Amino acid sequence: MKKQWLFSGLLLSFLLFLSGCEPLTVFDPMGPQAALLKDVIWISIWTMLFVVVVVFIILIYILVKYRSTKTPSDYRPPIVKGNIWVEITTIGIPVLIIVFLSFVSVQSTYEAESVPKQFKDEEPMVIYAASSNWKWHFSYPEEDIETVNYLFLPTDRPVEFRLYSFDAISSFWIPQLAGQKYAMTGMITTLNLTATEEGEMQGRNANFSGEGFAEQTFNVSAVSQKEFDEWVKEVKNTAEPLDEKTFNKLLKPGHLGQKTFSSTHLDFSPPPEEHGEMSEEEMKKEMEQEQSDH
Amino acid sequence: MEFFKQFAVPNPTPTIYLSMVAIGLTLIAVLAGITYFKKWGYLWSEWLTTVDHKRIGIMYLISALLMLFRGGVDALMMRAQTSMPGNELLSAAEYNEIFTTHGVVMIFFMAMAFITALMNFVVPLQIGARDVAFPRLNALSFWLYFMGAMLFNLSFVIGGSPSSGWTSYFPLAGNELSPHIGTNYYMIALQIAGLGTLITGINFIVTIFKMRAPGMKLMKMPLFTWSALITNLLITFAFPVLTVALAMGTMDRLFGTHFFTMDNGGMAMLWANFFWVWGHPEVYILVLPAFGIYSEVISTFSKRNLYGYTSMVVSIVVISTLAFLVWVHHFFTMGQGALVNSIFSITTMAIAIPTGIKIFNWLFTMWKGKIQFTVPMLYSLGFIPIFTIGGVTGVMLGIASADYQYHNTMFLVAHFHLVIIPGVVFAMLAGMTYWWPKMFGFMLNERIGKWAFWNIAIGTCLAFFPMFISGLDGQARRMYTYSEVAGFGIWNLLSFFGALGLAMGFILIVFNVYYSARYASRDIGDDPWDARTLEWATRTPVPEYNFAVTPQVDSREPLWDSKYEGKTLFKEEIKDIHMPNNSGQPFIMTIFFFVAGFGLVFSMWPVVYVAAAGIAVLLFIRSFERDDGRHIHAEEVRETENNKRGDTR
Ligand code: HEM
Ligand SMILES: [Cu+2]
Numbered sequence A: 001m002k003k004q005w006l007f008s009g010l011l012l013s014f015l016l017f018l019s020g021c022e023p024l025t026v027f028d029p030m031g032p033q034a035a036l037l038k039d040v041i042w043i044s045i046w047t048m049l050f051v052v053v054v055v056f057i058i059l060i061y062i063l064v065k066y067r068s069t070k071t072p073s074d075y076r077p078p079i080v081k082g083n084i085w086v087e088i089t090t091i092g093i094p095v096l097i098i099v100f101l102s103f104v105s106v107q108s109t110y111e112a113e114s115v116p117k118q119f120k121d122e123e124p125m126v127i128y129a130a131s132s133n134w135k136w137h138f139s140y141p142e143e144d145i146e147t148v149n150y151l152f153l154p155t156d157r158p159v160e161f162r163l164y165s166f167d168a169i170s171s172f173w174i175p176q177l178a179g180q181k182y183a184m185t186g187m188i189t190t191l192n193l194t195a196t197e198e199g200e201m202q203g204r205n206a207n208f209s210g211e212g213f214a215e216q217t218f219n220v221s222a223v224s225q226k227e228f229d230e231w232v233k234e235v236k237n238t239a240e241p242l243d244e245k246t247f248n249k250l251l252k253p254g255h256l257g258q259k260t261f262s263s264t265h266l267d268f269s270p271p272p273e274e275h276g277e278m279s280e281e282e283m284k285k286e287m288e289q290e291q292s293d294h
Numbered sequence B: 001m002e003f004f005k006q007f008a009v010p011n012p013t014p015t016i017y018l019s020m021v022a023i024g025l026t027l028i029a030v031l032a033g034i035t036y037f038k039k040w041g042y043l044w045s046e047w048l049t050t051v052d053h054k055r056i057g058i059m060y061l062i063s064a065l066l067m068l069f070r071g072g073v074d075a076l077m078m079r080a081q082t083s084m085p086g087n088e089l090l091s092a093a094e095y096n097e098i099f100t101t102h103g104v105v106m107i108f109f110m111a112m113a114f115i116t117a118l119m120n121f122v123v124p125l126q127i128g129a130r131d132v133a134f135p136r137l138n139a140l141s142f143w144l145y146f147m148g149a150m151l152f153n154l155s156f157v158i159g160g161s162p163s164s165g166w167t168s169y170f171p172l173a174g175n176e177l178s179p180h181i182g183t184n185y186y187m188i189a190l191q192i193a194g195l196g197t198l199i200t201g202i203n204f205i206v207t208i209f210k211m212r213a214p215g216m217k218l219m220k221m222p223l224f225t226w227s228a229l230i231t232n233l234l235i236t237f238a239f240p241v242l243t244v245a246l247a248m249g250t251m252d253r254l255f256g257t258h259f260f261t262m263d264n265g266g267m268a269m270l271w272a273n274f275f276w277v278w279g280h281p282e283v284y285i286l287v288l289p290a291f292g293i294y295s296e297v298i299s300t301f302s303k304r305n306l307y308g309y310t311s312m313v314v315s316i317v318v319i320s321t322l323a324f325l326v327w328v329h330h331f332f333t334m335g336q337g338a339l340v341n342s343i344f345s346i347t348t349m350a351i352a353i354p355t356g357i358k359i360f361n362w363l364f365t366m367w368k369g370k371i372q373f374t375v376p377m378l379y380s381l382g383f384i385p386i387f388t389i390g391g392v393t394g395v396m397l398g399i400a401s402a403d404y405q406y407h408n409t410m411f412l413v414a415h416f417h418l419v420i421i422p423g424v425v426f427a428m429l430a431g432m433t434y435w436w437p438k439m440f441g442f443m444l445n446e447r448i449g450k451w452a453f454w455n456i457a458i459g460t461c462l463a464f465f466p467m468f469i470s471g472l473d474g475q476a477r478r479m480y481t482y483s484e485v486a487g488f489g490i491w492n493l494l495s496f497f498g499a500l501g502l503a504m505g506f507i508l509i510v511f512n513v514y515y516s517a518r519y520a521s522r523d524i525g526d527d528p529w530d531a532r533t534l535e536w537a538t539r540t541p542v543p544e545y546n547f548a549v550t551p552q553v554d555s556r557e558p559l560w561d562s563k564y565e566g567k568t569l570f571k572e573e574i575k576d577i578h579m580p581n582n583s584g585q586p587f588i589m590t591i592f593f594f595v596a597g598f599g600l601v602f603s604m605w606p607v608v609y610v611a612a613a614g615i616a617v618l619l620f621i622r623s624f625e626r627d628d629g630r631h632i633h634a635e636e637v638r639e640t641e642n643n644k645r646g647d648t649r
Helices: A002-018 A030-067 A085-112 A226-237 A244-251 A280-294 B014-038 B040-048 B053-082 B092-125 B135-154 B182-211 B223-255 B268-302 B310-325 B327-334 B337-350 B352-366 B375-398 B400-406 B408-442 B446-472 B489-519 B558-563 B583-602 B605-624 B634-646
Strands: A125-132 A135-140 A144-147 A150-154 A161-163 A168-174 A181-183 A189-193 A199-205 A217-223 A260-261 B577-579 B628-630
Touching: A002 A199, A030 A085, A030 A189, A030 B352, A030 B375, A030 B400, A085 A125, A085 B352, A085 B375, A085 B400, A125 A168, A125 A181, A125 B268, A144 A150, A144 A226, A150 A226, A161 A168, A181 A189, A181 B040, A181 B327, A189 B337, A217 A226, B014 B040, B040 B053, B053 B092, B053 B135, B053 B408, B092 B135, B092 B223, B092 B268, B092 B408, B135 B182, B135 B223, B135 B583, B182 B223, B182 B583, B223 B310, B268 B310, B268 B327, B268 B352, B268 B408, B310 B327, B310 B337, B310 B352, B327 B337, B327 B400, B337 B352, B337 B400, B337 B558, B375 B400, B375 B408, B375 B446, B400 B446, B408 B446, B408 B489, B446 B489, B577 B583, B583 B605
Parallel strands: A125 A161, A150 A217
Antiparallel strands: A125 A135, A135 A144, A144 A260, A161 A189, A168 A181, A168 A199, A199 A217, B577 B628
16 A cells, blocks of 8 residues: 555654654753753653554554455455444544543643742742833843843743733743743733753744734843853843833834833833732731732 | 724735725626626526525535635635744734734634525425524524624725634623724624524524424434524524624714723623633534534445434534533632632533533444545545544633643644634535535536645644744744744744635635536436435435425434335425525515614714614614515426436436
């Protein structure tokens, strides 16, 4: 069968490319979250490959054996009634596979959403990432600096991104560090990631958001804590502070290139309320605040 | 002058002007042609006013093929634009309009119409009925769909097309970020067509429950009818959600409400949820009829009974239930947390179990069979491996954590094309080729058909397999361009070649229709494939009353058993046959719908009021009209049957 060879050939070349010389972005992790997802993806590829191979073998076997040109002209196919063992196998094996993958999925989803084990006790660094058509505004509240369209991250330090959007739904994605998450108006979503290797990466908005979508990318530099601190110091010394008027100009739809400021927009344009879990302390604080407001 | 400005296309290019001229000229040529050949009367009495399910099916088929070409041209333009990094064939704005209309046209106006075409033509024949339960409503369904499709396509030359994707996520699609009228076309054209679909759903449920031939118990129905039943149940449960979502979106855009806006308490996530609560069942609405067709075709050309009939039926039912429980997998990345994602991840992957069972049952149907490689069978055999790959990648996407990396990338695009193309397009081409002789009285040429198949099958693989790789390499979907350093170039180029192969295949299909219409033999008998179910027990071409005498059924393969087991299908004498009358009302009413829709798109209220009044008047007239149908006398039936007697019965 020509066709079957063709399919197997394509499949094989597909696999060769996947495991090929220069790794694909998703298979070239620079941090534990992306490494975890890489493993999960490979587990699922191998499991699914097993399914595909079984189906292909049965298909080829049957097509070769029972084609009408191979069977005698007076051959009359029998009426075949179901066989309980055949049914049990064809239901049982898929069920087992799905149960297995369900475990993988649940376990890895919980893991991907939380701070990696080796950094559990460290206080994560908070960065606000806000998208506006068609750029990213990154605010470092602790350092009190803000960048547009590029990120500096210290390695071996967990980072908690708080994502929101000024307009269209966007999706914050640095494939070499972690999976993506939506940034939306009126609420905050959080994304945990950690860079463990130094280097340059690309990040982007993955969710279609209109005319300038294709170019809504940003640069990510993962650097050592020392270098990071130096960078912060330099920004503090050289960059202008960000005022409301400048920021409103930045929000206008368009592309900007990279920009740096020595203060954040969070003071005059606070982020939406957090919807995530609050610690008890925070809850208490909030309630007190509310009471004193009245 | 001010008034006319709103109808101008925002990004006019020579292509659009040329298309305007071409559309205008074609329209004039068609109208002049009909007048010259004096065909207005024929067109009106035989087609525009018909309530015959077979003719309605054929009109759906023609429309679906036209839309396939419209959507196909969109696809070629997209693949050409992305075939090279930094290409400047299309601007971002044009590209966005094109991928939006491609998705909408293909899903709503091609795939939906195609499955409705085959259900219309085949289901009444398969269950031994004279027509559907509500023939006039059926005509209304078709014309609503047709007018919706025409209204949507009009956006290309008048006013400009929507450009927020076929998913039309708010707030991007709202007035705040898309002030242009394009999205109004989306909201209103889909509302009109969707109404038609909903009516079809109800019509076919009643038809299948109430109008089966005596003896055809539910568990004796052919699988295509089973899949049609479940599909229409899905339609009836899912489409109201879309109706509501579109109505809310329309109000946001036209009347300033705040359902999905960014400010004033609007909730954009609500749109995403509504859309996919409808949208996931929708993909099964598309694929279940295909499963039915494959069951018929594989059994016919293996010369064997279908393996595992009961488990086939149970799987369809299970799939249709699960289809409502998985919608969140379209936005695992919206931040709802690990628990919610885990639950929906499990329900999603669970769908693979009944789907897998069906694949094995088709394989075992061929076991010990006598496999004939006809064109419909080739499509079915191509379906199994390609759909398996599409399906297992679906399971990969269903793993929530991994989906954070695949979501919104070309990997996802590869997945859904590799399920929808073999699952819908292959099936429809298989079904069309298979039932063609019943529809038109001649067979499509097998040689050209096989050429077309190979082009389409190889084209599909070449067009979509590379996307898995570029997706994993970080290429997001819906990007009109990318830079050379990104390294996606080669995969997109391959993909473009695949698209060309697909285009070649479709051109061959058109050529095949022309060639076969001209040269194929008309002397093919009633049952040219040696098939097993009731639709082949009618005359070719099928007389308007379908069966001179209602068949009596006592097995799953009544025709096969009457041919080879000596059972009699037709036991009664020919009697007078009661048939419904033609009516021009559905057609006229939907013209009012079209006008009202156009008025709504441009907020021209007087036009809307007048057209709405027209619809109301027609509804009123219909409510008080008495129409008891007509009878074809036994004499006349006998004469028709004798004239057609070529083979023995
Ligand atoms: C084995 C069963 C299947 C599974 C487990 C599955 C899983 C998924 C998942 C998880 C997604 C969302 C991915 C994302 O957005 O990141 C998806 C998208 C999609 N699937 Fe499937 N799928 C299956 C079968 C099908 C079938 C049979 C069809 C159509 C006939 C289909 C059509 C689609 C479409 C159209 C989309 C994406 C639409 C869009 O975002 O524009 N899938 N599928
Ligand atoms: Cu889905």
